[in-house]
Amino acid sequence: MLSEARAVNQGIDSLRAKVKGLLDGLEAEVDIAVDVMLPANRLGRVLRAFAEAYPTVSLRLHVEALGAITAMVLERKAVIGISGPLASGVGGVECIAAGSVLMVPVAAPDHPLGRMERIAPGEARNHIQLVLTDRSQFTEGQDYSVLSPRTWRLADLGAKHAMLREGIGWGNMPLPLVQPDLVDGTLLRLAMPDHPGGTYRFGGIWRRDTPPGPAASWLLDQFVALGAGDVAEEGMGDI
Numbered sequence: 001m002l003s004e005a006r007a008v009n010q011g012i013d014s015l016r017a018k019v020k021g022l023l024d025g026l027e028a029e030v031d032i033a034v035d036v037m038l039p040a041n042r043l044g045r046v047l048r049a050f051a052e053a054y055p056t057v058s059l060r061l062h063v064e065a066l067g068a069i070t071a072m073v074l075e076r077k078a079v080i081g082i083s084g085p086l087a088s089g090v091g092g093v094e095c096i097a098a099g100s101v102l103m104v105p106v107a108a109p110d111h112p113l114g115r116m117e118r119i120a121p122g123e124a125r126n127h128i129q130l131v132l133t134d135r136s137q138f139t140e141g142q143d144y145s146v147l148s149p150r151t152w153r154l155a156d157l158g159a160k161h162a163m164l165r166e167g168i169g170w171g172n173m174p175l176p177l178v179q180p181d182l183v184d185g186t187l188l189r190l191a192m193p194d195h196p197g198g199t200y201r202f203g204g205i206w207r208r209d210t211p212p213g214p215a216a217s218w219l220l221d222q223f224v225a226l227g228a229g230d231v232a233e234e235g236m237g238d239i
Contacts, residue, residue: 025213026054030057030080031059031077031078031080032060032062032082033072033083034063035063035066035084036065036157037065037174037202038202039174041176042223042226047059049222050215053218057215062078065155066086066133067086069081069082070093073206079206079207079210079216080216081206082202082204082205082223083202084203085201085238092207093207093208094205095204096203098203098204098223099201099223099230100201101175101199102174102175102198103172103173103200104189104190105124105171105172105190105192106164106170106171107167107187107190108164108166108186108188109185109187110167111167111169112127113127113192119191119192120193122194123192124190127150127169128170129148129151129152129170129171130163130164130168130171131152131153131171132157145198161178164187165186196236198239199232199236200238202227
């Protein structure tokens with residue numbers, strides 16, 4: 001009886017906290033869409049802090065690629081997003097810089113490009129390029145950093161990572177994700193003179209007519225603050 005009474009009491013306290021938050025303008029739930037290129041450790045760090053700072057607020061997380069993040073915000077499926085550079089300049093969307101990640105071309109050591117001591121300009125066009133595709137119609141039919149006319153298109157970054165390790169093709173990947181592979185030799189960073197890689201910039205976005213509430217604004221602030229410490233590699237342009 002005592003343990004059940006304690007459980008009921010804790011439930012009442014939680015309900016009171018949620019009601020107080022709603023009366024103070026705090027959201028009951030936050031829907032956020034993030035770019036698949038966002039480093040996983042950064043996402044985990046922010047969400048852990050969010051759970052501690054806003055224990056009464058539920059969170060719904062969507063992980064998407066390319067224009068799908070902007071599409072979800074425009075369609076009100078997410079109140080905020082951490083998007084790649086495709087969100088910049090989109091009508092009806094506000095955008096604030098939220099860091100960047102370095103994208104590098106990689107292949108397995110037994111891939112033809114991986115076995116070359118020197119990769120000639122244009123050589124990558126002779127091999128299959130694994131390309132991440134957009135699951136939304138926002139940027140349907142558009143290509144980004146695609147060099148080869150021979151492409152395999154995937155909607156999942158994890159599948160692309162696995163296929164790169166199998167030597168099926170070459171492709172661009174976020175450096176933090178493939179760093180362990182580069183260390184143990186399961187993938188090689190390709191020294192391609194015509195495509196060394198580039199900086200993939202993130203932006204925190206929201207609908208101009210629907211500004212985020214206190215909890216969502218806190219999330220945005222965290223991503224922006226952590227992103228401020230990102231340093232682009234010298235000589236790398238933007239992707």
